[in-house]
Every structure is written in structure tokens, then in C-alpha cells.
Amino acid sequence: MYSPAEPFCASRLEVLFAACFAASENTVLCGGAAEPFYQPAVEVGEPHRLWYREDFFASALHEIAHWCIAGRERRLLPDFGYWYAPEGRNPAQQAAFERVEVGPQALEWCFARACGFPFRISTDNLPAEEGEVADHTVFKQAVCAEAGRRVGAGLGQRAQQFCHALQQAFGNDTPWQSWRFSPVDLP
Incomplete structure (x- = not known):
């Protein structure tokens, strides 16, 4: 509890x-x-x-x-x-995964911001080859852009209701409409 x-x-x-x-x-x-x-x-x-x-x-x-x-x-x-492919996706499967994850991760970032929780992008995929390093820059940029778009256009009724509840519970009185998102804010 x-x-x-x-x-x-x-x-x-x-x-x-x-x-x-x-x-x-x-x-x-x-x-x-x-x-x-x-x-x-x-x-x-x-x-x-x-x-x-x-x-x-x-x-x-x-x-x-x-x-x-x-x-x-x-x-x-x-x-x-939704479909889900487990870890170890090939590049085409990973690209499809990232396309459908932009919206949810952008909204998750808004929720994290509402309660002061550190947000991390999740690509939810371990590299297929040992030592492989994947570049997720485009995905990060898309999540940032979508988070900014959602804040500018309105979060949606249920998302806005939950965001407001998070802000109240965690003592965040910064108006969500003023939030800005940038790739430099991501680890």
C-alpha cells in the first residue's frame, strides 16, 4: 500500500x-x-x-x-x-512496434510529468545480436512531437481526467498546457 x-x-x-x-x-x-x-x-x-x-x-x-x-x-x-511480438523483433517488426507506440508513450510521458515520475522511452526490444546498438533517435523525436501535440490539442477526456487526478495526488499545480517536451529531456 x-x-x-x-x-x-x-x-x-x-x-x-x-x-x-x-x-x-x-x-x-x-x-x-x-x-x-x-x-x-x-x-x-x-x-x-x-x-x-x-x-x-x-x-x-x-x-x-x-x-x-x-x-x-x-x-x-x-x-x-493489438498484436504483440516479443523481444527479439527484426528491424521491420521493431519499426512497426515503434509506430504504434508513439501515442501511448507520449501520453505516458504526460502522466509521468503530472506526478513527477522520471519518464524513459521504451523500445521494448533487446538487441538481436550481442553488442548491437540500435538508434532510436527518430522514435524519441516522434514521441516528443506527439507529447507536445497532445498537450496542445488536449489530452482527451479520460486522459485529462487521469492527468488531473495525478496532479492533485502528487501536488503538481503546473498547468499541463504549459508543458514542453524535448529529446534532451530523455535519458
Whole structure:
């Protein structure tokens, strides 16, 4: 459970997410998964479950970003109907992965900014060859541009609601509309 000594406890996000969406969207955030997964309700009366990896704060923020972007129809499909190729993707698969990850990672960065959590780009792929170093500069630039675009255009209703809840819970009163994103801010 949440402790002031450890502000970035993922269970804290579960409580915030439930306060925002358990009643209105019948959706709960759950930790402890070996892999992230969105599980729509199967039985009437049970909630949809948004699973994040283990107890990782960043994984929870990332899965919430995916959920906020997914439309109503996608939220009725397991894992929003997305494909997933595991680590060890070839260059074409990695490029496809990065194209679909721009939006979720940009929104995750907004959520991280709202609560003061350090954001890191995730390419979610180990190099195929020992010692191989992949250049993800274009991906980083695309995530920065998309984060700036989302802030300028509005985050979307669910994302804005969650962002506001994060700001209140973590004591961030900087208007999200003033946030700027740059590749130099990324490790």
C-alpha cells in the first residue's frame, strides 16, 4: 500500500484509477502480471481489468495510456485487439512496434510529468545480436512531437481526467498546457 516515503508505489495508481474510472467505465487497474494485458469483462457485473507488469509504476502509467487512447470498441477486445511480438523483433517488426507506440508513450510521458515520475522511452526490444546498438533517435523525436501535440490539442477526456487526478495526488499545480517536451529531456 502507499507510503509517503515511497510516493511512486504502483498501488497508489490503482487507487487513483479506481477513483476516476471504476464506476464510470467499470474498469480497474491491477498489478502483479507477468506481462501487461487488458482483459475485458466476461461476465455481467465483473469489471474490465487493466493488468500492468509486476509492481512497476512505469508499467502502470504505460498501460493506463494505452487504455485512455483505446476507443470504446477496442476496450471490448482482449489487449485492445493489438498484436504483440516479443523481444527479439527484426528491424521491420521493431519499426512497426515503434509506430504504434508513439501515442501511448507520449501520453505516458504526460502522466509521468503530472506526478513527477522520471519518464524513459521504451523500445521494448533487446538487441538481436550481442553488442548491437540500435538508434532510436527518430522514435524519441516522434514521441516528443506527439507529447507536445497532445498537450496542445488536449489530452482527451479520460486522459485529462487521469492527468488531473495525478496532479492533485502528487501536488503538481503546473498547468499541463504549459508543458514542453524535448529529446534532451530523455535519458
